[in-house]
Amino acid sequence: MNSKAEKEKKGALSCVDYILIxxxxxxxxxxGLFMIISDCDETYNYWEPLHFLTRGFGKQTWEYSPEFSIRSYFYLIPYYLITSPLRDYVALTHHEIPPYFYFYFIRVVALSGFTSLCEIVCFKSLRYNISGDVARWFLLISSVSAGMGHASSALLPSSYAMDWVLLGTSFALYSFKGSYINGSHIKYSVLAIISYLTGGIVGWPFALALGVPFGLYTVWVHKKNLVIITLLCGVFTSVLVACIMMVDSFYYKQNYAFVPLNIVLYNIFSKNGEGPEIFGTEPFTYYLRNLLLNFNVSFIAAYIAFLPTLKVNSHKLERIICVMAPIFIWSFVFGFQAHKEERFLYPIYPLIAISAAFFFVDLFGVLSEFVSFKRPVILGKILAAFIITVISCLRIISLVENYSAPLHVAKAVSQLSDFYDQSATINVCTGREWYHFPTSFFLPKNFRLRFVKSSFDGLLPGDFREGVPIQHATSCIPIGMNAKNQFSSDKVVEFEACDLLIDNSIKSNTAVGDPDVWVDDNNLRPEFEIHYSTRMINSAAINGGIGRIIHIPRPFQRLVPTSLEYMNLCVLKIKDDKQKR
Structure with a gap:
């Protein structure tokens, strides 16, 4: 072993390692602070129920109706508990803090923070079990990836599964032959398996498929220790399942409620007109486009990582198979599902970064054999790292600049409490922009999100019951819920009941049911007043050029052809006697 490798095995970090961390x-x-919420499913299926557990009010989707019960409260409990320091601070000091502090605290600490911890654990594992170069490439690609950026900050089971799959892969690398640490391969095999189990059972059941390759490897290689490994993993699984059933049975007031099973049954054995396909279908190329946007050249590198490995006959082949097999399994299974969403790929995002790291290290290793000087290879590494970093960061900036308006608008609403009667319920309404609202964590305690009739003709969320014991609110079957995405009129209020309206500045299309607010683009009717507005890209318009894909710095905008159409997302005041004069 050379001195560099020996130094890395002993755990000494280099200056580059510290910079990457x-x-x-x-x-x-x-x-955690600035990334957008890219999916309304995150808002209404996770942030709103979590907000209800935290503050006592929030929106309720049909998935949380006890009639269907395909969303688990157990998944939300850790994020509720993580806000204990903030709630204790308020209780001890009697000093109210803005409710959106809870939102950002959860995002930075429990979501992005936990992902960062998992990435660093994987960095350490790759550094010990493979090489420092692979570890550094992984941490660079994963850190700057736009996909990892919004997956890490998302309150979604697929993001939760992503973190635990990454931990499982990190532990799995220790268990391979030749990587045993003082004979502790049993420990790391068990840790890997229970990580996959946690990600699948607590997070997303389908993520269990990502642990199958390592499970088969364990059965094949660790025959002598298979009984103890199976026993330990079986005990863990039994305890975990019991805890999940206990929590969800309490909230749904059902005997033996097991939500992960309900999720699988809904997605695979739904009746006609009730499956996930009713929410839209996409071709296979949908995922190809998303992976290119989120990982650029690293996406391509990840899927061909075995090529340079075969060339150099690397000892890392079994490790690469451990990483790449789940990627191909996942891509095949979800690529042929009719209903596709970007978040479905989250569990393999870190595996893509690991696989791409293998590719770049082995590629430059092969190239170094054909050149007599190291400088060209070193320059090639620097150039590749620079291109990946720049493109990825420009993509992240583009997302934040063009799509973060809903967060700014919601924060503007949070600052309006003093302008209204504190004892009155203030209705913050939205119609065609309902899917952009981030979370009720931005609403003052007497503000409520309401929906008004608009061009959207699907099923909108209702409200959790307020002022009753929490178990009663979560266990009663709400009216007007269905699994067919059919519109229910009880989910909307009359426009006259609104005190504030969140809407975009595009001319109102009253022919399809939108409220008559805008006479023309950016031309508001006189009975409304703009309290706050901010720019957001108009996704419905034809936006061309590279400017929609990545951010183009101002000095280069004249050189790069692009055509973007923007609109304003606004908070509109509607005069009412509830407002202070």
């Missing part, structure tokens, strides 16, 4: 932590904090 700092980059990772910085990117996760940035994404």
């Amino acid at each position: 700092l980059l990772n932590v910085s990117m996760r904090v940035y994404c």
Whole structure:
């Protein structure tokens, strides 16, 4: 073993290692604070129920109706508990804090922070079990990836599964032959398996498929210790399942409620007109486009990582198979599902970064055999790292600049409490922009999110019952819920009941049911007043050029052809006697 490799095995970090760790932590904090919420499913299926558990009010989707019960409260409990320091601070000091502090605290600490921890654990594992170069490439690609950026800050079971799959892969690398640490391969095999189990059972059941390759490897290689490994993993699984059933049975007031099973049954054995396909279908190329946007050249490298490995006959082949097999399994299974969403790929995002790291290290290793000087290879590494970093960061900036308006608008609403009667319920309404609202964590305690009739003709969320014991609110079957995405009129209020309206500045299309608010683009009717507005890209318009894909710095905008159409997302005041004069 050369001195460099020996130094890495002993755990001594280089200056570059510290820089990459700092980059990772910085990117996760940035994404926790500024990254967009890209999916209304995150808002209404997770942030709103979590807000209900925390503050006593929030929106309720049909998935949380006891009639269907395909969302688990157990998944939300850790995020509720993580806010204990903030709630204790308020209780001890009697000093109210803005409710959105809870939102950002959860995002930075429990979501992005936990992902960062998992990435650093994987960095350490790769560094010990493979090489420092692979570890550094992984941490760079993962840190700057736009996909990892919004996956890390998302309150979604697929993001939760992503973190635990990453931990499982990290532990799995220790268990391979030749990587045993003082004979502790049993420990790491068990840790790997229970990580996959946690990600699948607590997070997303389908993520269990990502642990199958390592499970088969364990059965094949560790025959002598298979009984003890199976026993330990079986005990863990039994305890975990019992805890999940206990929590969800309490909230749904059902005997033996096991939500993960309900999720599988809904997605695979739904009746006609009730499956996930009713929410839209996409071709296979949908995922190809998303992976290119989120990982650029690293996406391509990840899927061909075995090529340079075969060339150099690397001892890392079994490790690469451990990483790449789940990627191909996942891509095949979800690529042929009719209903596709970007978040479905989250569990393999870190595996893509690991696989791409293998590719770049082995590629430059092969190239170094054909050149007599190291300088061209070193320059090639620097250039590749620079291109990946720049493109990825420009993509993240583009997302934040063009799509973060809903967060700014919601924060503006949070600052309006003093303008209204504190004892009155203030209705914050939205119609065609309902899917952009981030979370009720931005609403003052007497503000409520309401929906008005608009061009959207699907099923909108209702409200959790307020002022009753929490178990009663979560266990009663709400009216007007269905699994067919059919509109229910009880989910909307009359426009006259609104005190504030969140809407975009595009001319109102009253022919399809939108409220008559805008006479023309950016031309408001006189009975409304703009309290706050901010720019957001108009996704419905034809936006061309590279400017929609990545951020183009101002000095280069004249050189790069792009055509973007923006609109304003606004908070509109509607005069009412509830407002202070």
